[in-house]
Amino acid sequence: MDGAIERREELIVVASAGNGTASSRFVDRRLRISPNMEHRPERYDDLTGEVEAAVFSSLERHLPPTMLDFPRDAKFQYMMEVLSRYLPEGERTKVQKHKEYRKLIIKEYKPLHRELFSMNPAAFFLPSFFKAVSDNTEESIRSIMSEPSPGIYTFPMLQPSFCQMLIEEVEHIENTIRSCGTKIMKPNTMNKYGAVLDDFGFDAMLTKLMEDFLSPISKVYYPDVGGTALDSHHGFVVEYGNNRDLDLGFHVDDSEVTLNVCLGKQFIGGELFFRGVRCDKHVNSDTSPEEIFDYNHVPGQAVLHRGRHRHGARATTAGHRINLLLWCRSSTFRELKKYQKDFSSWCGECQREKIERQRQSIAATKMQTFLRSSTGSVI
Ligand SMILES: O=C(O)CCC(=O)C(=O)O
Ligand SMILES: [Fe+2]
Known part of the structure; x- marks a missing residue:
């Protein structure tokens, strides 16, 4: 595949x-x-x-x-x-x-929409999202979430006016950098089009987004991958369409938890395809049928997933797609991970291997019990 x-x-x-x-x-x-x-x-x-x-x-x-x-x-x-x-x-x-x-x-960048740089939840978020996270109970958070495939959560998140302003700001960033005769640094090693928002002064706002709005959700859904201890992020936008990237290859993110929200504009294609969560050792292992999931981006709607959930994006065949990505990380989780070998709480393949070991051990015990009862001897 x-x-x-x-x-x-x-x-x-x-x-x-x-x-x-x-x-x-x-x-x-x-x-x-x-x-x-x-x-x-x-x-x-x-x-x-x-x-x-x-x-x-x-x-x-x-x-x-x-x-x-x-x-x-x-x-x-x-x-x-x-x-x-x-x-x-x-x-x-x-x-x-x-x-x-x-x-x-x-020296050169003068923001177009200054109001984007400090967190204003009522202006940024849809009331349903704002309320669910402010109430901060497992029940309120679960009430706005869909889980179309295990470990993948989708929910309406951003106000259309916020999406529009952020798109305009990104265009303004691109024009500013272009007029300086230089190029925008790539958001990561795979996406060529977009920008690292942290470079342009969004760091504090995105830190608040992670700490006040994503951490409460990650505590509920991703405690096994450091969701209770997110402490740094990488925030960027990616762009697809004509004269930009068309698709994005199969990969895992350098994050514990990834927020991916579509900002717009109008486009055809660009579906995300997911293929199960894997640790480093099993990153290239096969996908089982129940791990296959495709997701269609909708402007303002967020997808939240483990960074280790293998995924990619299909071609945006017409129009222009811009998405906001926040890779959330946990230094504690990364440190602990160095001393662990079994990730069966989140890696699909570690889990499969563990179940297989348990199956074999049960089969061996049954065999011993059977031999003992049929021969009457202690083995
Ligand atoms: O294009 C998308 O929506 C996916 C982007 C993505 O997976 C990433 O930047 O890590
Ligand atoms: Fe990704």
Whole structure:
């Protein structure tokens, strides 16, 4: 069917780390050999990128004493500069390029709809969604959800006016970057068209979206993949149609929980196809018939699924489709996962193997019991 699965990774994101001016303010920029154990480092687990959050918290104790009380963004920026010297050449270039890109955005980009940048639930969300999440009970959340296939939830979410404004903002972003004679950075390694919203100042709004609106839902539906401990995100839009991407290959997301909402415009095609949840080891294993599910995008309607739920998007054969994606991650879940081998609570293949082991063990016990009763001897 869809060929080998590709694990998607977004381009390195240092977007939430400030504007890169911090380091020039320091006179003594040398790290200290001995850590200052009295200093309580900040938490960095909400920041996404190549380097683990714990590295920043440890390194912070080695900062020059004058820097210890600097704002977190300034410390992060400085540490990122230090660490980038140790990255392989390719990574260093990526970090540098991204820094320049961010500087350009800060200089040239003037938002069209400023009201999009701070969370305004009544203006962004449909009343049914807003109420269900504000009531914050399992019952209220379940009342607006459909589960057309196990682990995939769909629900009406966004106001048409919000979708329209966000589409206009994305067009404005594209025009701004184009007029600077440069290109928008790809939202991830597979989609070529769209933009990383976090790069354009949406970081705080999307953090609120995740914390206040998606976490309550993920706690109910995805506790097994870190849904109770989401702590960072990658937010972007993808675009399909003429002169853009047509379809999207079979893949898993670099997320624990993915929110995918269609913003519009008008289009034909673009259906999502799902093929069961898999851990790293089983990502290319066969699909069983009950795992096959296709979903038609509807503007304003959200789909929520585990990042490890294998999926892709069929060709958008006419019109223009724009979707908002929020890949939500949990650093705790990722850390714990390193020490685990069995993911039968969410991986379809681990589950199948476990059931098979149990079946064999029951069959062996039955055989022993039978032999014991028919021979009268202890085996
Ligand atoms: O085009 C779509 O709706 C799917 C996008 C997607 O799966 C992704 O960006 O991870
Ligand atoms: Fe995806």
